[in-house]
Amino acid sequence: MMKRIQRPGLIAGGAAVAGVLAVLTLGTPSRAQQKAGPSDSTKASVLAASDTAGLKGPRQPIFFRHDIHAGQYKIECQYCHYSVAVAPEPGIPSLQTCMGCHAVVGGSDSTNRAEILKVRKAFTENKPVEWTRVHFLARHVHFPHSQHIKALGPSACATCHGDVTRMPQVFKVNNVNNMGWCISCHIERKVTRDCTACHY
Ligand code: HEC
Ligand code: HEC
Ligand code: HEC
Ligand code: HEC
Ligand code: HEC
Secondary structure (H helix, E strand, C coil), X not given: CCECCCCCCCCCCHHHHHHHHHHHHHCCCXXXXXXXXXXXXXXXXXXXXXXXXXXXXXXXXCCCCHHHHHHHCCCCHHHHCCCCCCCCCCCCCCHHHHHHHHCCCCCCCHHHHHHHHHXXXXXXXXXXXXXXXXXXXXXXXXXCHHHHHHHHCCCCHHHHHCCHHXXXXXCCCCCCCCHHHHHHHHHHCCCCCCHHHHEC
């Protein structure tokens, strides 16, 4: 498995942090205060260590859950994948971005606390996390995220990656290492099929 080299992230912007901290401070509204009907804020399920073994996708050095961060707390994808709309590479957040919240947020149960401790420890020891990549293309192929986001819209992530907001652990929904997958959408959307557009 290919390991990632962490690039410096953006300085944690205040909005998401303030939003999440407000949710934490105010707590969950009582049942009576909650609106009836399907709630759009899905509470991520509690997972015991024994539940996680069967999850799809590579096991990461820290059990970082998208269903908690992007699902339950609705932190926007671009808060962490900061360059997805402006550069070929979406960007992977630095520990500094994580610590924008985790200097304060310590975790509400023992599983979460243990994983968040790893985040704090890595930050204190200045050891970047070596996340294992889930999607990666052969070196001869070029995939520009920003051009796709501009054409398909900022919420197009799910078109290619599936509903990450419900994933405790990210896995590959589409086989991105298959030229036919790229080409069929390019045909449908009348986009170039010129070999040199995708191949170096
Ligand atoms: C905007 C605020 C925010 C940011 C940024 C953030 N987190 Fe969290 N994180 C939370 C909240 C809120 C929880 C839920 C805490 C609880 O209730 O236990 C959480 C939970 C966790 C947990 C325990 C649950 C789980 O996901 O397994 C881990 C581990 C974690 N965060 C790691 C990270 C890492 C790594 C980063 C950076 C890549 C990060 N967090 C960035 C707010 C944030
Ligand atoms: C709080 C920060 C944070 C937020 C918010 C976040 N991500 Fe992530 N994302 C990460 C981190 C850290 C990794 C690397 C670890 C992993 O794969 O779980 C990652 C990995 C991924 C991957 C796998 C990349 C690979 O290796 O191929 C995808 C796909 C992804 N995120 C999509 C999304 C989408 C879509 C959203 C919004 C719905 C989102 N992320 C929101 C931090 C975040
Ligand atoms: C048209 C399909 C498509 C869309 C839309 C898309 N991605 Fe990707 N994504 C890919 C492919 C293909 C890769 C592998 C790229 C590579 O290896 O160069 C990837 C890789 C990633 C990675 C890992 C990159 C790394 O450097 O580790 C992250 C994170 C990610 N995508 C997040 C997102 C987010 C967030 C969105 C929405 C804002 C999004 N993607 C929209 C196809 C897509
Ligand atoms: C869901 C649809 C979809 C999928 C899947 C998809 N693309 Fe695209 N792609 C687009 C659209 C739409 C554009 C046009 C963007 C524009 O008009 O600038 C585009 C543009 C591109 C461009 C820029 C072309 C140019 O004119 O410069 C490249 C390169 C590219 N895609 C590569 C890929 C690769 C490689 C894959 C597979 C790993 C892929 N795409 C998968 C929809 C898709
Ligand atoms: C829309 C993007 C796109 C276009 C256009 C495209 N390819 Fe590909 N090609 C890919 C992707 C993605 C892969 C798979 C890379 C991987 O394995 O990660 C691939 C793989 C390949 C491979 C290696 C196959 C293998 O089994 O390893 C060859 C050879 C190839 N392409 C030739 C071409 C030729 C010739 C053209 C023009 C007729 C072309 N490609 C047009 C995206 C594209």
